[in-house]
Amino acid sequence: xxxxxxxxxxxxxxxxxxxxxxxxxxxxxxxxxxxxxxxxxxxxxxxxxxxxxxxxxxxxxxxxxxxxxxxxxxxxxxxxxxxxxxxxxxxxxxxxxxxxxxxxxxxxxxxxxxxxxxxxxxxxxxxxxxxxxxxxxxxxxxxxxxxxxxxxxxxxxxxxxxxxxxxxxxxxxxxxxxxxxxxxxxxxxxxxxxxxxxxxxxxxxxxxxxxxxxxxxxxxxxxxxxxxxxxxxxxxxxxxxxxxxxxxxxxxxxxxxxxxxxxxxxxxxxxxxxxxxxxxxxxxxxxxxxxxxxxxxxxxxxxxxxxxxxxxxxxxxxxxxxxxxxxxxxxxxxxxxxxxxxxxxxxxxxxxxxxxxxxxxxxxxxxxxxxxxxxxxxxxxxxxxxxxxxxxxxxxxxxxxxxxxxxxxxxxxxxxxxxxxxxxxxxxxxxxxxxxxxxxxxxxxxxxxxxxxxxxxxxxxxxxxxxxxxxxxxxxxxxxxxxxxxxxxxxxxxxxxxxxxxxxxxxxxxxxxxxxxxxxxxxxxxxxxxxxxxxxxxxxxxxxxxxxxxxxxxxxxxxxxxxxxxxxxxxxxxxxxxxxxxxxxxxxxxxxxxxxxxxxxxxxxxxxxxxxxxxxxxxxxxxxxxxxxxxxxxxxxxxxxxxxxxxxxxxxxxxxxxxxxxxxxxxxxxxxxxxxxxx
Numbered sequence: 001x002x003x004x005x006x007x008x009x010x011x012x013x014x015x016x017x018x019x020x021x022x023x024x025x026x027x028x029x030x031x032x033x034x035x036x037x038x039x040x041x042x043x044x045x046x047x048x049x050x051x052x053x054x055x056x057x058x059x060x061x062x063x064x065x066x067x068x069x070x071x072x073x074x075x076x077x078x079x080x081x082x083x084x085x086x087x088x089x090x091x092x093x094x095x096x097x098x099x100x101x102x103x104x105x106x107x108x109x110x111x112x113x114x115x116x117x118x119x120x121x122x123x124x125x126x127x128x129x130x131x132x133x134x135x136x137x138x139x140x141x142x143x144x145x146x147x148x149x150x151x152x153x154x155x156x157x158x159x160x161x162x163x164x165x166x167x168x169x170x171x172x173x174x175x176x177x178x179x180x181x182x183x184x185x186x187x188x189x190x191x192x193x194x195x196x197x198x199x200x201x202x203x204x205x206x207x208x209x210x211x212x213x214x215x216x217x218x219x220x221x222x223x224x225x226x227x228x229x230x231x232x233x234x235x236x237x238x239x240x241x242x243x244x245x246x247x248x249x250x251x252x253x254x255x256x257x258x259x260x261x262x263x264x265x266x267x268x269x270x271x272x273x274x275x276x277x278x279x280x281x282x283x284x285x286x287x288x289x290x291x292x293x294x295x296x297x298x299x300x301x302x303x304x305x306x307x308x309x310x311x312x313x314x315x316x317x318x319x320x321x322x323x324x325x326x327x328x329x330x331x332x333x334x335x336x337x338x339x340x341x342x343x344x345x346x347x348x349x350x351x352x353x354x355x356x357x358x359x360x361x362x363x364x365x366x367x368x369x370x371x372x373x374x375x376x377x378x379x380x381x382x383x384x385x386x387x388x389x390x391x392x393x394x395x396x397x398x399x400x401x402x403x404x405x406x407x408x409x410x411x412x413x414x415x416x417x418x419x420x421x422x423x424x425x426x427x428x429x430x431x432x433x434x435x436x437x438x439x440x441x442x443x444x445x446x447x448x449x450x451x452x453x454x455x456x457x458x459x460x461x462x463x464x465x466x467x468x469x470x471x472x473x474x475x476x477x478x479x480x481x482x483x484x485x486x487x488x489x490x491x492x493x494x495x496x497x498x499x500x501x502x503x504x505x506x507x508x509x510x511x512x513x514x515x516x517x518x519x520x521x522x523x524x525x526x527x528x529x530x531x532x533x534x535x536x537x538x539x540x541x542x543x544x545x546x547x548x549x550x551x552x553x554x555x556x557x558x559x560x561x562x563x564x565x566x567x568x569x570x571x572x573x574x575x576x577x578x579x580x581x582x583x584x585x586x587x588x589x590x591x592x593x594x595x596x597x598x599x600x601x602x603x604x605x606x607x608x609x610x611x612x613x614x615x616x617x618x619x620x621x622x623x624x625x626x627x628x629x630x631x632x633x634x635x636x637x638x639x640x641x642x643x644x645x646x647x648x649x650x651x652x653x654x655x656x657x658x659x660x661x662x663x664x665x666x667x668x669x670x671x672x673x674x675x676x677x678x679x
Contacts (some may be wrong), residue, residue, distance in 0.1 A: 086127045186222065296337070298311045300336060333355065550601045
C-alpha cells in the first residue's frame, strides 16, 4: 500500500503547486466574501471566490509554492504562491488575516490583509485562502508569517527558497514594414519554434489564418513572418521544440507610434446595436488587442465617410467589457461615435441607414410648412435661421410639435412665419439629450418667387398698418408687458391655417402682442394636456384683461354643430378636442354674464360669411377680415378703432387687395388638414 500512497501524495503536491499557468495579475481567492488590502510594495489585489476551487488543505496549514508572474508589458519573474487553511471554529470574532513577507538578502518586505466582508460565520467549516502571488528574486529565501485580525495568538510561519530559473530562448528581430513582415534571427545553437501572436490578458493568442505560422528555425538561420495588422499587442514568441519548455516573448510595438494609427482601428470589428425605439446608441467592439478606448458623440454634415465629424460636448458613452452605450440619443446615420485611444481616433456611425423620423418643407405664402413623419413617440422643435459663413444659428421663438406616447404613427405639421427672404429652418428632436439638427433651406425657385414676393409684400403692408395702429397691444401706463391675445381656431383647411398663422405673427412681431397660439406651444400643450393648457391660458388672459380672438370659418360651423349634438345627448367630450372645450368655456361665460366679456370673433371673407356664424355666438363683437381689420385692432386695444387716416386709407385698400389676391389664384382650395393639430 506504500507506493500508491506516495504516488497520491506526490500528485496532490503537484496539484497544489499549480505552476503550469503563469499569474497575470495579483489576486486573492477565498471561500467567503472578502476584500484585500496591501502595502505599497504590492499593488492592491482583487479578492473573489474561486471559479474552480482546487483540492482543499487540512487546517491549520500554510503552504508555499513557486510560480511565475507575467504582468502585461513586463518581463515574467518568479513569485511565491501562498495557500492557507484555518478552522472556522477557532476564528470566532476574527475579522481578517494578515500575511507578512520578508525576502532575505534584499530585506524587501510586504504585507497583505484579507478581510471578511460580512460579519457572519462562513458556510464552510474552514477558511480556505489563496494569494497569487508575492514577487521574488531567483535564489532568494522568503519568510512568510500568518496572524489573525484581531490577534488571537494564532501564528503560522514558513520559508521558501526561490529556485533559479533557466534563461529562456534568445533571438533578435527586424521589422520590415515594406513587406508587412517581421524577420526573426536565431543565433548559433539549438533550434527554436517561433511565431507571432497577440498578447491578451492571460495568453498570447495566435494570429488568424493565413497569418498564423509556427516555424522551427535552426540555429544560425532566420525566418520572415507576415502579419495582418500592425497593433501594439503584436508580439514574437520563441520556445525550444520540447514540450513545456521555457518561452521568451518580445512585444516591440507597444511604444511604436505607427501601431496606434489606422491599422489599429482596422483590426477592430464594430457591432452596432443602436435602436431608435430605445433612444440608445450601443456598439460592441471585438478587437485583436485588449483596448478600452473612450467613446464620445460627433455629427457629420454629410453621409460621406471622408466628411468631418463635429464633436458633441458632454457626450461620453459608458463602457463595460468593450460594450459602449449612451442613452437619450436620437439615433441617426450621421450621429456617430468617435473612439479615441492614445493619440489616435476613429469615427464609427450606426450601420442602419434608416431613420426614425423624416421631415420635408414647402413654401406657402408667408409660411414654411414642415411635414414630419415619425415611427416613434417624440417631440420635435424647429427654429428659423439665417446662413452666415457656413453657420446657421437658431433664432427665437422655437416651435414645437409632439407625437404622444401611444398614438398611431402619422404626419405632424408645423407652420413657421417667414420674415426674411432666403430663411432656413433647423429641425431636431427635443425630447432627447443628444440630437442632430437637420438644416432645411427651401427652394425659392422662379415658380415660387412671385407667390413669395406677394406674401412678403402682404407682410410688409400688414406691418405698416399695424404700426400705424401700434397702440393696440401696448400696455397702459404703469402696466407691465402687453395685452395677451389667446387665438383659437378650427383646423379645417391649410388656407385657413395659413391666414391664422400670418395674422398671429403680425400681431406678435408688428404690435408686440403676447399671442398664445397652440401651434407655437405644441410642446407645452403635449406636456400639460390640451384642456388644462386651454383653461390655464383663458385664466391668464382674463386676469391681464386680454382678449380671446376666435377666428371662424365654415369648418368651425360644422365642429360647433357636432359639439352641440354631443352636449345634447350626453356624449362625453374628447379630452383632446380643444375646439369643443373652447365652445364649452364660451357657452358658460355667455350663460353667466349674458355676454362673452373678453371674447372677439373674426372671420376671413374669402372663407366664411356672416350666415356661417351660429346664432348663439352672434352677440359677440364680430369683424370681417380684411375689411374690418382696424375695428378688430381697436377691439384688441379695448378702445375705439384708430383714426381712419391711419387705418383705412391707402394702406387699408392695398391690404384688402393683397389679402384678396393672396387667397385667390395662387392658393389651393380649402382641403382637410388631417394631421395638423389646432384649436
